[in-house]
C-alpha cells in the first residue's frame with residue numbers, strides 16, 4: 602500500500618512542470634483504443650445516421666443538457682462538423698462493438714452481420730476553459746438497445762485509463778443529472794467523488810434540472 606502511495610506521489614510530481622495547478626491542456630493525438638469487446642475510434646461523417654437513431658430518443662436525450670428533441674440527421678451532421686478534426690483539447694470517441702475478441706474471431710463478426718464498426722455511443726474528454734470548473738470534462742451516452750451490459754463502464758474506463766496515462770496528475774470533471782443513478786454508479790465504480798450540485802437548463806426537457814457535479818483525481822482513479 603505504501604509503495605502504491607509513493608508511486609502515485611511520484612506521478613503527481615511528474616505533472617508539476619505543466620504549471621502550479623498541475624494543469625496541462627494539450628492532449629496528444631487521439632488514440633485508437635481497443636478493449637476485449639469495444640473499439641473506441643474517431644467519429645466520422647458516416648456515423649450521422651447511427652447518432653441520429655440513438656439520440657432521437659427522449660430516454661437518452663433527457664440525461665444530456667444540449668440534445669434537442671426530436672433529433673434530426675442535420676443535428677448529427679452539425680455536431681460532426683463542429684467537432685471536426687479533434688485538436689489537442691479534445692478526445693471524442695465513437696464507441697463500437699468491434700473489440701479485440703471480434704477481431705480475433707472474425708466468424709463472430711460475420712454472425713453479427715458485420716455491424717461491429719457501427720457507432721453505438723460516444724465518450725468524450727474535452728477541455729472547458731470557462732466556468733468554475735475549468736479543466737478536463739468527461740461526457741458519454743449509449744444507444745438504449747445496448748444499456749445494461751457494462752458497455753459504458755468498459756468504454757469510460759478505457760478512455761479514462763488512456764487519459765491518465767498521458768496526463769498524469771490531472772483531474773477529470775463530470776456531472777450526472779440527479780435522476781440518473783446508473784451513470785452515477787459508473788462514475789462511483791471508477792472513483793469519481795461528488796463535489797456538489799448545480800441547476801442547469803436541459804434542452805430536451807425544456808426545463809431546469811438538478812445536476813450532481815463530480816470529479817476524479819489522478820490518485821482517486823480505480824481502474825476496472
Ligand SMILES: CC(C)(COP(=O)(O)OP(=O)(O)OC[C@H]1O[C@@H](n2cnc3c(N)ncnc32)[C@H](O)[C@@H]1OP(=O)(O)O)[C@@H](O)C(=O)NCCC(=O)NCCS
Pocket residue numbers: 660661662664665741742743744747748749750751752753754755776777778781782783784786787
Ligand atoms: C447511463 C448509461 C451511459 C449507462 O450505460 P450502460 O452501458 O447501461 O452502463 P453499465 O452497464 O456499464 O453500468 C451501469 C451501472 O449502473 C447500475 N444501474 C443501472 N440502473 C440503475 C439504477 N436505476 N439505480 C442504481 N444503479 C443502476 C447498473 O447495475 C450498473 O452497475 P453494476 O455494474 O455495478 O451492476 C446509459 O444508460 C445512457 O447512455 N443513458 C442516457 C445518456 C446518459 O445518461 N449519459 C450519461 C450522462 S452523465
